[in-house]
Every structure is written in structure tokens, then in C-alpha cells.
Amino acid sequence: MKRMNSIxxxxxLSAAVILASAIPVTAAAAGEDPQKHVITIESNSEVYxxxxxxxxxEQGGTFTFSIPGNTPNTLxxxxxxxxxxxxxxxxxxxxxxxxxxxxxxxxxSFDKTVVLKPTSDVHAIACFIEDxxxxxxxxxxxxxxxxxxxxxxxxxxxxxxxxxxxxDNLNNFLRWEFSGDxxxxxxxxxxxxxxxxxxxxxxxxxxxxxxxRFSEPKYDIGTxxxxxxxxxxxxxxxxxxxxxxxPKTGDxxxxxxxxxxxxxxxxxxxxxxxKKRTHK
Numbered sequence: 278m279k280r281m282n283s284i285x286x287x288x289x290l291s292a293a294v295i296l297a298s299a300i301p302v303t304a305a306a307a308g309e310d311p312q313k314h315v316i317t318i319e320s321n322s323e324v325y326x327x328x329x330x331x332x333x334x335e336q337g338g339t340f341t342f343s344i345p346g347n348t349p350n351t352l353x354x355x356x357x358x359x360x361x362x363x364x365x366x367x368x369x370x371x372x373x374x375x376x377x378x379x380x381x382x383x384x385x386s387f388d389k390t391v392v393l394k395p396t397s398d399v400h401a402i403a404c405f406i407e408d409x410x411x412x413x414x415x416x417x418x419x420x421x422x423x424x425x426x427x428x429x430x431x432x433x434x435x436x437x438x439x440x441x442x443x444x445d446n447l448n449n450f451l452r453w454e455f456s457g458d459x460x461x462x463x464x465x466x467x468x469x470x471x472x473x474x475x476x477x478x479x480x481x482x483x484x485x486x487x488x489x490r491f492s493e494p495k496y497d498i499g500t501x502x503x504x505x506x507x508x509x510x511x512x513x514x515x516x517x518x519x520x521x522x523x524p525k526t527g528d529x530x531x532x533x534x535x536x537x538x539x540x541x542x543x544x545x546x547x548x549x550x551x552k553k554r555t556h557k
Contacts, residue, residue: 322405371399413481457485
């Protein structure tokens with residue numbers, strides 16, 4: 278009987294040892310299963326669609342976000358025809374480490390290819406700019422109070438032209454200064470966007486600005502010529518005293534003051550001399 282109890286105890290002890298050794302193995306096996314992060318990719322344009330919109334990446338792994346080199350740069354609209362499409366940026370949300378490329382604090386990257394190491398689930402959007410607007414915004418400004426443009430800011434229908442003109446009877450016109458994308462239809466515009474022509478016809482290809490620049494206005498006041506950046510210039514050669522305290526020509530008041538002072542001093546001397554003679 279005692280022997281049977283010993284055998285039972287030995288069996289229970291052996292089972293306990295086996296179970297205890299199995300627990301760490303199971304825990305180790307569970308610990309070897311790394312955490313995984315889900316990456317989802319979207320696009321705001323038809324020119325690019327990710328081959329796999331959702332990817333799983335293991336903890337510590339990396340993922341490359343890339344816009345293919347053969348991505349189309351145009352689309353066609355039924356009303357406006359062909360228009361351009363340009364990659365703008367990647368926009369990321371989630372937590373990650375940047376392995377290659379640059380990502381700013383807002384989660385935007387302007388690199389076509391970016392490599393990230395996710396530390397959480399990551400959502401990425403490929404952002405494109407589609408130039409399919411029906412109108413182009415045109416803004417006109419000037420440094421002259423005499424010039425009045427037909428528009429300060431207005432819309433030009435896509436594909437149409439706008440005429441920028443300064444009247445011939447308006448003096449001191451220097452040049453037009455244009456910025457933005459446009460096609461020159463009439464007139465001459467150099468590589469800096471400057472035109473010396475009073476009338477220029479452009480076809481805006483994007484929002485654009487035009488500045489009508491005039492020379493600084495000059496005007497006469499009496500015998501001196503003024504402009505907005507210089508002091509009055511005397512109309513003759515020579516040095517003149519412009520002091521406000523200088524006596525005017527022909528003013529004898531100062532001379533009479535000196536004469537009176539000398540006369541008073543002489544009279545005073547005579548009186549003193551007379552007093553000394555009296556005391557003798």
C-alpha cells in the first residue's frame with residue numbers, strides 16, 4: 278500500500294515538472310509572435326491608385342511609399358478637354374520613424390518616395406493637384422493713382438484671353454510686371470515677366486498677377502523741383518544761406534542796435550568822467 282502511494286506521488290510530481298517546463302515554452306512561443314501594423318494607402322486622383330491599398334508590416338519593419346515614374350500627368354474632361362495633374366505631397370497620419378525622405382511636423386512629405394518604419398497603424402494619402410478649374414483668377418495692381426484697371430481682381434474663363442492696357446495719354450508708364458503661368462498672345466514679355474508695351478494680351482494658364490509700374494511722379498513748387506525720393510533742388514548754381522535766423526537783406530535793425538549801444542556806452546563814460554571831475 279505504501280509502495281502504491283509512493284508511485285502515485287512520483288507520478289504527480291513528474292506531471293507537475295513537465296507542466297512547469299511547458300509553460301515557459303508556451304510563453305516564449307507567444308512572445309516570438311511580433312506585433313503587426315496596418316498601412317492603408319489612398320489617392321485623391323485617378324492618375325494613381327495603389328496596387329495594394331492595405332498592407333500589414335511587422336513591428337520593426339519598414340514600408341516604401343512611392344509614386345511610379347510612369348504615373349500620367351494629364352487627364353481629360355468632357356467640357357475642358359485635357360488638363361494637367363501634378364503630384365503635390367504624401368500626407369501621413371499615425372506614428373512612425375522616417376528612414377528615407379523627409380516628413381514635416383504636419384505629416385506632409387513632398388518627396389515622391391518615402392520609407393517609413395511604422396510604430397502604429399499608418400494612413401497615407403497621395404495628394405495631386407488637378408488643374409481643371411473653369412476660371413483663372415487675374416489680379417491687377419499699380420503704384421499710380423492716375424491709372425484705373427478694368428479689373429482689380431476677376432475671373433477669366435479657361436482658355437480665353439485678357440487684355441492688359443495703359444492709355445497712351447497717361448504719362449510716366451514704365452512697364453508691366455507679370456507673374457504666374459500664361460501664354461503671350463500679343464505684345465512682348467521677357468523671361469522676367471516684364472513688358473514695356475502699354476497693351477499686352479495674355480492667355481492665363483493659372484492664377485496670375487499683373488502690376489502696372491509708373492515712374493515716381495515729379496512736380497514743381499515755386500522755383501524748386503520735387504519728387505518722392507529727393508530734396509528740393511535749387512534752380513541755380515551757388516551756395517545760399519537758408520537759415521531761418523539769418524537777417525533779411527536790407528534789414529537795418531541790427532545796425533541801429535549796435536549804434537545805440539555804442540552811443541549809450543559813450544554817454545555813460547562821459548557821465549562817469551564828469552562825476553570824477555566834480556569830486557576834485
